[in-house]
Every structure is written in C-alpha cells, then in structure tokens.
Amino acid sequence: MEEKEISQAVIGRLPRYLRYLGELKDEGVERISSQELSRIMNVTASQIRQDFNHFGGFGQQGYGYNVEYLYTEIGKILGIDQTHKLIIVGVGHLGQALANYMNFERRGFLVRGLFDQNPEITGTMVRGIPVRPMEELESFIGENDIDIGVLTIPKEGAIPVSKRLVDCGIKAIWNFAHVDLEVPDGVQVENVHLSDSLMKLSYNITRFEKEQR
C-alpha cells in the first residue's frame, strides 16, 4: 500500500488528524468530508486529501471518509496498533511526570523500567515501578525487549547514556536532554527541546509587539 517516501511534514500532521478523528469517533460521527474536516481543523481541504492519499485511497467519492476506518488506518501508519516498551532514564521531576502520564499507556507505550543514578532515588517506587540503578541498564534492556529509551537527564550525561542505549540495540530515543545525540542510522531520535520551544514563543511575543509599533 504505502510505497513512496512520505515527508516528515505529512507525518507531523498525522497525530493531529488522529486526535480529531478520535474525537469525531467518540461523538458517533460515521463519515466526514475533507471539506468539513478542513473547517474543523483549520487547514485546507486540499491538504487533507493530499495527505490521506499518500497512504492509499481511504475515501470514497461522493461520500467522504469513514471516520472509524480512517482513524484505524492512521493509527496503523503511526505504528500505535502495536505496543512499544520503554524505559525512562532519569527519574527527576520530568521523568516522573512522564512515568505518571497514563495516556501514553492507552496508546500502547508501556513504561517497563525506570533508571536513575542517584542512590537516594533508586529503590523507590514510581507508580508501582521500581527505580533501578544505572548499572542494571544493559541487562534490563536485554531481558525485557525494550524498544524506546526516554532520556530525561541533564545534558551532561545524555550522550554517554545514549551510547549505552544504542549498544544495547535500542530502536529509538525520545530525547529531552538539551543536546543533539549522535546515533547510527536506524536508531530513531525524537527531540523535545523545551527551552527551544519557549524561545520560539518569546520570539513571537517580541515580533508581535514590534509589529504593533
């Protein structure tokens, strides 16, 4: 079905489609046209049709798209029809926030292990999951078939830990540390650089104020 390379621009929009389709589904809406969805989501109908068409004909002329079917298919494309096992490295506030965020579990992202360097934290429990010392990282990943490593540690430790994760054969790293990781091809990295995001906000505040003057 899907053959040609899909641009990251399109992929980046899929989760938002999924969210709106999920809401429509919950409201009991059976079908929707690109035009109506475009009105709800504030994007062009043309873009919606083009995006959906990358993955094969989900729609039907004169009818529109079946909400449930479309929801399922986009979920499959995003790979959330399968479960992903993850560990969180760095059980500070952010690590704990993520460990406690149940919505990930609903999407099939299962928190299987927590790791921290600090001996005062190791041994404690977070949402029923014990915090393990860093020494156990390699053995735990090997024994528990972990796909994703979540890095919520300060930037200083991020690169060495990412190397350890890569050496264990981890498939992906969700990186909250404020550095760029270097990983071999085939290991996926998704960065969440919160301060970058905040600076963009700051830029837009300043820009708007300048425009006013």
Next chain:
Amino acid sequence: MEEKEISQAVIGRLPRYLRYLGELKDEGVERISSQELSRIMNVTASQIRQDFNHFGGFGQQGYGYNVEYLYTEIGKILGIDQTHKLIIVGVGHLGQALANYMNFERRGFLVRGLFDQNPEITGTMVRGIPVRPMEELESFIGENDIDIGVLTIPKEGAIPVSKRLVDCGIKAIWNFAHVDLEVPDGVQVENVHLSDSLMKLSYNITRFEKEQR
C-alpha cells in the same frame, strides 16, 4: 534592521544556533565561519549564511562571524534579552517539573506564580513559590504583570482556562494540554504535544523496520 517577515522555518532553527554559539563562547572561541559551523551542526553552510543574513550582516568577509556578537544578536532576536514573567497553571508532575527547571530562569523566564484547582495542593510550596487557588488567577495576573501562561492541565480544562488568561490580557500561552486553543490574534500560542512527538517516533520505528524488509 529586520524588516521583512521571517519564516517560522528560520525561527525554529535559531534556538539551535544559539545553543551551539553559547557552547563555542564558553570554549573561548572568538570567531567562526559558516563552513566550520556547518560541519559542527550538520547543516549546509549556505543555509547558515542565508539564515543569519535575514537579520542583517552579522558576518565579515574573509573573517567569519564573531561568536559573542552573533550570540547576543540571536538572543535579541529571540527576545531573551528581556525577562518574561510566567505563571504555571496546573501543578501536577509536569507543572512541578517545569517550575523546578532552573534553566528557564537563566534565560530570563521567571516563574512568578503557580495555580491549581486541587485544594490539597493549593497552599503548598514548590521551590519556594506558593500554589494558589484558581480563583486568584485574574487578580494575580493583573497585579504581577505576567506575560506567559503555561498550561499543564488536562485537556478538559484547557480551553476555559485559556479564555480566562486571554481575558486578563496575557501575551502568550505555552500549551502542554492536548487540545488546540483558540485565541485572538496577537496572543501567541506554542504547543508542546508530547504524545504527538511520541507518535512520530513510533512512525519512524515502524518505517525503518519496513524498509529493512
């Protein structure tokens, strides 16, 4: 100096430039050419020159760019030469994580107030800042000249709270709730949709595995 509209694509790259320039500055590097920076940052030299040039000639032919000057100027463009006062609405794990993240303070983002609905949390302190009840939101913003509201509450409450923030004349909202906010023109919104980010990661894992086969 800066007149024409700068694309968000360029703006999105500025924080990363700032990060690398800051590191170079700390290492005592005085000047750098687009070519060398391109090697370090893994982008084309052409893009770097084009980006920097949007904001006026920072560089000098035959010499390159002065690291310190460039760092300062990009900081100014991003508006981090000024301080921003912010409040965090929703003192769950994520709200606390952000409240405790000192690096924002170093960039001039000052956490001035914390708010929560839950009476068990209000009255407690987080990093020396008292958690206030939601009823005090309007008066606090008015009296403390708050620029940015950080929304770290579940999606259900996000839209009504965003309306209250907008009515108080807030300039910007940093939105961690998993909904799209509707705000009037002139109020800046920056979304951090963590589950979207995780789904992109999931897509790339799946895509790579399909490619291998």
Next chain:
DNA sequence: TTTTTTTTGACATATATTTAACAAAGGGAT
C-alpha cells in the same frame, strides 16, 4: 605593499510543500 586565500552576501537554481482546479466516481433524490 601586493598577492593570495578565505569567506561572506546575494543571486540563481533546485527541491519540497501547499494550494487550486477539475475530471471522474459514486451517492442520493426523483
């Protein structure tokens, strides 16, 4: 000094992304 080398800024080209337009498919009404 003069020459050579480096390196920017600008422009031209290539690529990517978004939007517009429309024929053809199919639903729904008569």
Next chain:
DNA sequence: ATCCCTTTGTTAAATATATGTCAAAAAAAA
C-alpha cells in the same frame, strides 16, 4: 433508471524552503 449533486484522487500551479555558485570584500601571507 436516470439525473444531479457531492466529493474524492490527481494533476497542475503557486509558494516556500534549501542548496549551489560566484563576485566582491576583507583578512592573512608574501
């Protein structure tokens, strides 16, 4: 059944973004 209306999938055009090239400016070397 037939016609009309809706709506897709697709192709074309427009826009945006990224890359390549090079003259000219300035530094460094001779």
